[in-house]
Amino acid sequence: MSRWILRGLKKGIITSRFPKNEPETISPWSTLPVYMKNSYKGCPTDAIHNNEVDLRRCISCGRCSSSFSPSLNVNNSIILRSERYLKKSLKIYVLDAGSCGACNTELHALSNPFYDMNRLGIFFVNTPKQADALFVIGVLSEQMKRVVKEAYDIMAEPKLVFAMGACPASGNILGSSLSGILDADVIIGGCPPDPFVILNAIMNARGDVS
C-alpha cells in the first residue's frame, strides 16, 4: 500500500481548480462552434441558423471548420430549471437509453483525479431511488422509454432531469430525443460533452456559479 501512496505523492496534485479557475483543457470540437467567416451550408443536423449554432443539434462533427471554429467555451448547456436545494450534494443516476458508449465514459471520467467530482459534492448512485438527478444519455430506444419513465417516477423530490449530449437533446443523427418522454431541466450540448462542460452544467443547475 505504501508504494501506492508514494506514487500518488510523487505525482503531486493533479486535480483541476475548476470552477475557481478556468478549465485546464477542453476538447475543442465538443464545444459550440462560433462563426468566423463565409457561410456554411453542409451542417448534417441543420444546427446552423443565421450563423449561430443550436447546441441541442450540434454533433461536434467539425464539418463546418471552414467557416466556424470551436468556441472552447465551457458554458455549453441550457438551464431550464435549477434546484438550489441540491447545492451541497447531488446524487446522479445515469440512464443509458441508447448511447454509443462515449457519453458513458465521459461520465465515468468525472470521478478521475483530474475532475474529482466528489470534491464538488457530486456522486453517482446505483439506483434512481437514491438519486437527485437523472442523467439520460443516448437516443431513446423504444424499449428504454418505459425504463426512463419508471426511473424518473421512483425518484424523490426535488429532482432534476439532465439530457446529456446531442442524442437526448435532439436525437443526433441516430434516433429520437428525450422530448415527449420527459421534460429535461438541463440540456448539455456536445457529442460527447466534455467533462468540464458537464461539471459546469451541474454547477449552474444548482445555482453554484453564474
Add this chain to the structure above:
Amino acid sequence: MNTDNVIEGFFYNGGTQYKILRRTEYPQKVTAESLDQLDQWNCLRTEFQHETRGENIMGFDYGPSMGGVIESILFRMYTNGERIVSMSAFPHFKERAISIRSQPFDMALMRMERFNGFHSASYSTMFCRVIEQSMRIKTTQSTHMIRIIMMEMERIASHIFVITRLCEAASQNIAAFHLNALRERIIRLAAKAFGHRYFFGINSVGGTARKIHIDHLWEDVGQIVNEFNDILKLLSGSRIFIDRIQKTCIIERPWLSGPALRATGEKYDARMSDSYYDRIKFNVVSEMGSDSLARFLVRAREITESGKIIEQAVSQIETTKPVIETASEKSGNSLVRIETPSGNAIFYMEIEDGNIEYTYLRPPSLVNLEGFLLGMKGNVKTDFPFAYESFGIWVSELSVIA
C-alpha cells in the same frame, strides 16, 4: 489448434446465405443444412438465451438499467444457490437501428463513428477502408499512419478502461484512480492532436478531414505507457486483485475475438494480415489460462505494443494536413477486418454506382458476449463483475447496422 476454419461471420443477402471464415477475404455461400450451426454469427441476433429449468432453479434478473454495469443490458442468472447454472443476456433494450444503406458516405461515416463511440477510430477507419477498397481509392501512407495512431491510442485508452473497471470491481480504488488518470491523459492527448477526445470528425472516405498536431505525441504516449507499466507492477503484486480474477470465467473457444481469444493461447490478431501494419513491427500478445486474469494480462501487455506501434507510425507520417483521394471505380464489393480494442470486427459492403447497396458488420462483442455467458457457468454470482468487465464488451456495438 488450427483455427482457419473458424466461422467469423454469417449473413443473408438476396436470399442466399454466406459465411466468412477466419483469414479469408471473401464471403462464401452456405448450404441450407449447416444453417443451425451457423446462426450464432447472424448479426441480427438480439437474444442470448441459455435458460435452465429444473427443481430449485430460479432466474434472477439484473438490469436493464443498473449502476454496476456501464451500459443498459438485461442479464438473467439461473441459479439454485450461490453458483450460476447458466446465464442469458438481452442486449436489445438500448438497441439502435443505424441506417447507412443508401446514405451519402459522409452521413454514413458519422453514424459509424457513433456506432461505438468509445472505439470510433476503429469503426470509422473500417468504414472508410471498406469503401476505399471497393471503389479502388488509393490512400496515402500518411493517411494509413494517422489512422494507425488513432486506433492504437484508442486501444491504450480502452485497455486502461477495462483494467480500471476490473480494479473498481475488486475495490482496488487507489489503483483505479491512478489508471483513470492515465486514461484521461491519453484522451487529452487525443483532443490536443485530433481536436476531439474520441477522434470524431478526423476520418473521411479517401483520407483524413482535418489537420492534426502530433508534435511530441510519441514522447507523451511513451511516458503514459511507462507509467502504466509501473502501475502494472504494483497491481500484479496485489494478491486480493489477482485472486479475484484468477480462474474466473474460464472460456476457451476458437470463435472468441480479440483479447478474449488471445487469452486462450491463440496468437490471432487481425493486424497480422492488415496491410496498414506491413511496415510496423509489433508482437502479438497471448496468454494461457482463458480466465479473467489472462484477459487482463493480454490487455496490459498490448498497451506496451501499442506504444511501440505509435512511435513507428509517427515517424512514417509525411504530412499532417488533410488529404482526400478520389475513387477510380463506382461499384465494387469488399471485406475488411479491423482489430478493434475488443477484438476483430468484420465489415462487408457492396457498392453500386456510388451507392451503399448492402452491408454486413460483425462486431467482436457479438461473439464475446456469448463467450462470457458460457464462461459464467459454474461461477458464483459475485464473480459477475470480474468476469464481465474482463471481456470489454460494448452493448452499443450490438446495434443493427443496415
